[in-house]
Amino acid sequence: MATFLRSIFFLLILANLLFLAWGQGYFGATEDGHEPQRLASQLSPEKLRVSELAPQPAAPPPSVEVCRLVSGLKLADAQRLQAQAQADEKSADLKFVVKPLEAPSGFWVFIPPFANKAAADKKMTELKHLGIADLYLMADEGADKLAISLGMFSSEQAANEFLHALTKRGVKSAKMQPRSKPAEKTQLEARGPQDLLLTRLPELLAGSTGTSIGECSGSN
Secondary structure (H helix, E strand, O other): OHHHHHHHHHHHHHHHHHHHHHHOOOOOOOOOOOHHHHHHHHHOHHHOOOOOOOOOOOOOOOOOEEEEEEEEEEHHHHHHHHHHHHHOHHHOOOEEEEEEOOOOEEEEEEEOOOOOHHHHHHHHHHHHHOOOOOOEEOOOOOOOOOOEEEEEEOOHHHHHHHHHHHHHOOOOOOEEEEEEOOOOEEEEEEEEEHHHHHHHHHHHOOOOOOOEEEEOOOOO
């Protein structure tokens, strides 16, 4: 009897082991609803879709700085425009530089200033009697007031030749010195972001006549 019971006991254990192995799928097919199969049905690989990422906005291109040279402005107008641009928020990223044009140098032949107008007038009369008609009395305030201008020459050689001719005619007080004329025209150099400069510069120049816009020397 004991032997029979032990056999039944071992048979039950074996049956449980077989059932467990079957439930884990070791023998192939499993019942509907088993965890691996349920997971597979939930995943449905044929229904999966790879979602496309939304395109990212492109970064703005780097700002390109350009330089433009405005010619034909009077010095006062260029300085006014520069001050206007500096005070304008729209032009905050722009830089303006006034570049006065060098006036051509000359050589001045003259008689130094006299102590008073009467002495200057007397000398002028003497010069006219010597046949020197192209002369001018400097009347403006300054270091040259009451000097007598006898001529302006583009080269030192021409000025010296004229001075030598005056000496031969008896004019011994005349002198010669280099002299520059004040600049009347200027250039305005403008630098800044390309889009802003090419839009804002014509607006600032509106109303200015005789001006031209070109590229700065050495700019790309």
